[in-house]
Amino acid sequence: MLTKEERREIEAETRRYEQKQAASVEALKIVQRHRGWVSDEGVRDVAELLGMTTAEVDDVATFYSLIYRRPVGRHVILLCDSVSCYVVGYEQARDHLRRRLGVDLGGTSADGRFTLLPVACLGHCELAPAMMIDDDVYGDLGPDSIDAALAKYE
Numbered sequence: 001m002l003t004k005e006e007r008r009e010i011e012a013e014t015r016r017y018e019q020k021q022a023a024s025v026e027a028l029k030i031v032q033r034h035r036g037w038v039s040d041e042g043v044r045d046v047a048e049l050l051g052m053t054t055a056e057v058d059d060v061a062t063f064y065s066l067i068y069r070r071p072v073g074r075h076v077i078l079l080c081d082s083v084s085c086y087v088v089g090y091e092q093a094r095d096h097l098r099r100r101l102g103v104d105l106g107g108t109s110a111d112g113r114f115t116l117l118p119v120a121c122l123g124h125c126e127l128a129p130a131m132m133i134d135d136d137v138y139g140d141l142g143p144d145s146i147d148a149a150l151a152k153y154e
Helices: 004-014 020-035 040-050 054-063 083-087 090-101 143-151
Strands: 075-080 114-119 131-133 136-138
Touching: 004 020, 004 040, 020 040, 020 054, 040 054, 075 090, 083 090, 090 114, 090 143, 131 143, 136 143
Parallel strands: 075 114
Antiparallel strands: 075 131, 131 136
Protein backbone atom coordinates (compact mmCIF):
# COMPACT_ATOMS: atom_id res chain seq x y z
CA MET A 1 0.00 0.00 0.00
CA LEU A 2 1.35 3.42 -0.91
CA THR A 3 1.82 5.76 2.01
CA LYS A 4 -0.07 9.05 2.02
CA GLU A 5 3.20 10.87 1.26
CA GLU A 6 4.08 8.56 -1.66
CA ARG A 7 0.57 8.91 -3.08
CA ARG A 8 0.66 12.71 -2.70
CA GLU A 9 4.05 12.97 -4.45
CA ILE A 10 3.04 10.63 -7.28
CA GLU A 11 -0.24 12.44 -7.85
CA ALA A 12 1.67 15.74 -8.02
CA GLU A 13 3.93 14.19 -10.69
CA THR A 14 0.96 12.94 -12.74
CA ARG A 15 -0.33 16.50 -13.06
CA ARG A 16 2.78 17.35 -15.10
CA TYR A 17 1.73 14.99 -17.92
CA GLU A 18 -1.25 14.72 -20.23
CA GLN A 19 -1.51 11.02 -19.45
CA LYS A 20 -0.79 9.94 -15.90
CA GLN A 21 0.93 6.76 -17.15
CA ALA A 22 3.76 8.97 -18.41
CA ALA A 23 4.71 9.54 -14.78
CA SER A 24 5.56 5.87 -14.24
CA VAL A 25 9.34 6.37 -14.02
CA GLU A 26 8.95 9.26 -11.59
CA ALA A 27 6.43 7.26 -9.56
CA LEU A 28 8.88 4.38 -9.27
CA LYS A 29 11.64 6.79 -8.25
CA ILE A 30 9.38 8.19 -5.54
CA VAL A 31 8.63 4.74 -4.16
CA GLN A 32 12.33 3.89 -4.25
CA ARG A 33 13.30 7.10 -2.48
CA HIS A 34 10.90 6.28 0.36
CA ARG A 35 11.57 2.53 0.59
CA GLY A 36 15.13 2.13 -0.73
CA TRP A 37 14.01 -0.17 -3.57
CA VAL A 38 10.85 -1.13 -5.51
CA SER A 39 9.23 -4.38 -4.40
CA ASP A 40 6.57 -6.32 -6.30
CA GLU A 41 4.07 -4.67 -3.98
CA GLY A 42 5.44 -1.24 -4.94
CA VAL A 43 5.08 -2.08 -8.64
CA ARG A 44 1.51 -3.23 -8.06
CA ASP A 45 0.63 -0.08 -6.09
CA VAL A 46 2.08 2.22 -8.76
CA ALA A 47 0.24 0.29 -11.48
CA GLU A 48 -3.05 0.63 -9.65
CA LEU A 49 -2.62 4.36 -9.07
CA LEU A 50 -1.59 5.06 -12.68
CA GLY A 51 -4.18 2.79 -14.32
CA MET A 52 -1.55 0.46 -15.76
CA THR A 53 -1.03 -3.28 -15.55
CA THR A 54 1.55 -4.66 -13.17
CA ALA A 55 3.42 -6.06 -16.18
CA GLU A 56 3.60 -2.61 -17.80
CA VAL A 57 5.05 -1.02 -14.67
CA ASP A 58 7.44 -3.93 -14.16
CA ASP A 59 8.64 -3.47 -17.75
CA VAL A 60 9.45 0.15 -16.94
CA ALA A 61 11.10 -0.75 -13.64
CA THR A 62 13.33 -3.43 -15.13
CA PHE A 63 14.31 -1.32 -18.15
CA TYR A 64 15.90 1.45 -16.06
CA SER A 65 19.09 0.38 -14.30
CA LEU A 66 18.65 2.95 -11.54
CA ILE A 67 15.36 1.45 -10.38
CA TYR A 68 16.33 -1.25 -7.90
CA ARG A 69 14.02 -4.26 -7.89
CA ARG A 70 15.68 -5.86 -4.89
CA PRO A 71 17.06 -4.42 -1.65
CA VAL A 72 20.30 -2.47 -1.90
CA GLY A 73 22.74 -1.10 0.65
CA ARG A 74 22.53 2.35 2.17
CA HIS A 75 24.83 3.53 -0.61
CA VAL A 76 24.94 2.25 -4.19
CA ILE A 77 28.26 2.19 -6.02
CA LEU A 78 27.91 2.23 -9.80
CA LEU A 79 31.19 1.14 -11.35
CA CYS A 80 31.53 2.14 -15.00
CA ASP A 81 32.52 -0.76 -17.24
CA SER A 82 32.48 1.10 -20.55
CA VAL A 83 35.30 0.66 -23.03
CA SER A 84 36.99 3.88 -21.89
CA CYS A 85 37.03 2.80 -18.25
CA TYR A 86 37.93 -0.77 -19.11
CA VAL A 87 41.01 0.28 -21.06
CA VAL A 88 42.46 2.46 -18.28
CA GLY A 89 41.90 0.39 -15.17
CA TYR A 90 38.37 -0.89 -14.69
CA GLU A 91 39.52 -4.39 -13.73
CA GLN A 92 41.87 -3.12 -11.04
CA ALA A 93 39.20 -0.81 -9.62
CA ARG A 94 36.63 -3.63 -9.70
CA ASP A 95 38.97 -6.08 -8.00
CA HIS A 96 39.88 -3.56 -5.29
CA LEU A 97 36.22 -2.79 -4.59
CA ARG A 98 35.36 -6.48 -4.52
CA ARG A 99 38.14 -7.18 -1.99
CA ARG A 100 37.42 -4.10 0.10
CA LEU A 101 33.66 -4.71 0.29
CA GLY A 102 33.79 -8.50 0.33
CA VAL A 103 31.25 -8.79 -2.49
CA ASP A 104 31.03 -9.54 -6.18
CA LEU A 105 29.27 -7.24 -8.63
CA GLY A 106 25.59 -7.17 -7.72
CA GLY A 107 26.32 -7.85 -4.05
CA THR A 108 25.78 -5.89 -0.87
CA SER A 109 28.41 -5.66 1.86
CA ALA A 110 27.72 -7.68 5.02
CA ASP A 111 27.13 -4.47 7.00
CA GLY A 112 24.50 -3.30 4.48
CA ARG A 113 26.53 -0.18 3.77
CA PHE A 114 27.30 -0.62 0.05
CA THR A 115 25.88 -2.37 -3.00
CA LEU A 116 28.30 -2.71 -5.92
CA LEU A 117 26.73 -2.58 -9.39
CA PRO A 118 28.19 -2.35 -12.87
CA VAL A 119 26.91 0.37 -15.16
CA ALA A 120 27.42 0.67 -18.92
CA CYS A 121 28.46 4.32 -18.85
CA LEU A 122 28.55 7.20 -16.40
CA GLY A 123 29.33 9.77 -19.10
CA HIS A 124 32.62 10.77 -17.47
CA CYS A 125 35.19 9.25 -19.82
CA GLU A 126 37.61 12.04 -18.97
CA LEU A 127 37.75 10.60 -15.42
CA ALA A 128 38.16 6.96 -16.42
CA PRO A 129 38.04 4.67 -14.62
CA ALA A 130 35.04 6.15 -12.84
CA MET A 131 32.42 5.24 -10.29
CA MET A 132 29.44 6.95 -8.76
CA ILE A 133 28.43 6.55 -5.12
CA ASP A 134 24.88 7.76 -4.67
CA ASP A 135 25.04 11.06 -6.61
CA ASP A 136 28.79 11.67 -6.32
CA VAL A 137 31.16 10.84 -9.21
CA TYR A 138 34.75 9.76 -8.59
CA GLY A 139 37.40 9.26 -11.23
CA ASP A 140 40.98 8.30 -11.91
CA LEU A 141 40.34 5.40 -9.54
CA GLY A 142 43.12 3.64 -7.74
CA PRO A 143 43.20 1.85 -4.38
CA ASP A 144 43.88 5.01 -2.37
CA SER A 145 41.24 7.15 -4.09
CA ILE A 146 38.67 4.35 -3.82
CA ASP A 147 39.37 3.93 -0.10
CA ALA A 148 39.13 7.70 0.44
CA ALA A 149 35.80 7.82 -1.39
CA LEU A 150 34.36 4.90 0.59
CA ALA A 151 35.37 6.54 3.87
CA LYS A 152 32.99 9.44 3.18
CA TYR A 153 29.89 7.23 3.50
CA GLU A 154 28.43 5.92 6.76
